[in-house]
Amino acid sequence: MRLTLLVLALGNFALASGAFVVPGLLAPLAADLGVPLAAGGSLMSSYALAYALCAPLLVAATGA
Numbered sequence: 001m002r003l004t005l006l007v008l009a010l011g012n013f014a015l016a017s018g019a020f021v022v023p024g025l026l027a028p029l030a031a032d033l034g035v036p037l038a039a040g041g042s043l044m045s046s047y048a049l050a051y052a053l054c055a056p057l058l059v060a061a062t063g064a
Contacts, residue, residue, distance in 0.1 A: 019048070 022029075023044060030040035 019051075 026040050026044065027037060030037045033040075
């Protein structure tokens with residue numbers, strides 16, 4: 001039980017860290033891709049919304 005909790009906590013930390021790195025790099029990424037900064041911000045918002053909506057559905061569908 002304790003090992004499972006540790007693995008889940010580390011996985012959550014890794015996912016959350018990855019999600020918070022991208023907004024810090026948003027301006028250089030938008031410039032490199034040739035899109036306006038607002039479009040890059042909208043892309044981040046759509047990613048967060050899709051993640052929030054699909055994650056519980058995928059967990060329910062896979063029975064995890």
